[in-house]
Amino acid sequence: MAAAQAPDPDHARSREIDRQLAQAFAAAQTECTILLAGTQGAGKSTIMKQMKIIHHGSFTDEQLAEYQQDILGNGIDAAREMLRALEHGGPAEDGRQKLTEVFAAETPSDVTANAIHKLWTDSDVVDWFLRHAPETILTDNASYFLDHILRIAAPEYVPTQDDVLRARFNNAKTAETTFTMTRFTFKVVDIGGQPTESRNITMLIFCAPLVDYKKDRLRESRAYFESLINSPYFRRTTLVLFLNKFDLFRVHLNKAPMDEHFPDYTAGPDSVKAVKYILWQFMRLNHARMAINPHITNAIETDIRNPSIRSVLNVIKETILRGACLL
Ligand SMILES: Nc1nc2c(ncn2[C@@H]2O[C@H](COP(=O)(O)OP(=O)(O)O)[C@@H](O)[C@H]2O)c(=O)[nH]1
Numbered sequence: 001m002a003a004a005q006a007p008d009p010d011h012a013r014s015r016e017i018d019r020q021l022a023q024a025f026a027a028a029q030t031e032c033t034i035l036l037a038g039t040q041g042a043g044k045s046t047i048m049k050q051m052k053i054i055h056h057g058s059f060t061d062e063q064l065a066e067y068q069q070d071i072l073g074n075g076i077d078a079a080r081e082m083l084r085a086l087e088h089g090g091p092a093e094d095g096r097q098k099l100t101e102v103f104a105a106e107t108p109s110d111v112t113a114n115a116i117h118k119l120w121t122d123s124d125v126v127d128w129f130l131r132h133a134p135e136t137i138l139t140d141n142a143s144y145f146l147d148h149i150l151r152i153a154a155p156e157y158v159p160t161q162d163d164v165l166r167a168r169f170n171n172a173k174t175a176e177t178t179f180t181m182t183r184f185t186f187k188v189v190d191i192g193g194q195p196t197e198s199r200n201i202t203m204l205i206f207c208a209p210l211v212d213y214k215k216d217r218l219r220e221s222r223a224y225f226e227s228l229i230n231s232p233y234f235r236r237t238t239l240v241l242f243l244n245k246f247d248l249f250r251v252h253l254n255k256a257p258m259d260e261h262f263p264d265y266t267a268g269p270d271s272v273k274a275v276k277y278i279l280w281q282f283m284r285l286n287h288a289r290m291a292i293n294p295h296i297t298n299a300i301e302t303d304i305r306n307p308s309i310r311s312v313l314n315v316i317k318e319t320i321l322r323g324a325c326l327l
């Protein structure tokens, strides 16, 4: 029988190194960084808010209360936009004059909200906007905030989830968020419109606002997309393209036909065909021939029965989990 051996210090050291390596490897697997990129107003912050709602539940009352002033600000901005739009041959000159005076006076108050509401609901103004489709004249959700101006200007106002999703905020509030799923931690970072040289990125979500099909702005979005997806930094990254603001896109198409902006587009007002055309405009910039996963999204959609950002996010999570497990 062999004599009992003294423990080998080298063997113990080697086992310790193995243990540390295994730990480091496991840690590397569980952290996924997702970058959100896209031009100003593309919907990055809104998508981030949706991710927070999905993973941390709806906003708390305290969080909602924090948004109050900013949302009122969105309402006031919308009213200023309405005034500017009406200057181009719009009706209700007296009402416009009155609202301009109220604005000139001081900080927003009940008086301002009442004057805004009065002008926005003036029958001539309603008719004028209906003829032009307010969504196509005013930016994004301005007409929503005008519709709700009395509610959001009331002293006891507490924002709703819909109000928060439809509003624009200072980026600092939503630039980064983290959530966990099983043993994976997802860090989502909004890199705005800035090019990045980050490495080890699990997924890049490029957000393109479909309503920007009005040539020049889509060009800006495409140029940024082209520079990112062909960058060597993202060779090992899962690439996702969100064609966002589909809800607004459909309204815009009726008023501003695609072929007015793209003479080679011939498929008419069908929104799916129009999206396919825009998708092609993006995909042909994929010189590096990367796999790109496109999705049509509506970032403000919260109804889980509809195909929305939620189902898209589930697909993304599955893709990441599958990729991470195969590492
Ligand atoms: N109707 C609609 N509005 C959207 C959608 N996505 C974003 N928005 C709105 O567009 C505005 C700009 O979005 P935001 O997320 O701040 O853009 P960011 O600059 O890329 O962060 C906000 O008022 C959003 O509520 C969408 O799919 N549909």
Ligand SMILES: [Mg+2]
Pocket: 044, 045, 046, 171
């Ligand atoms: Mg933002």
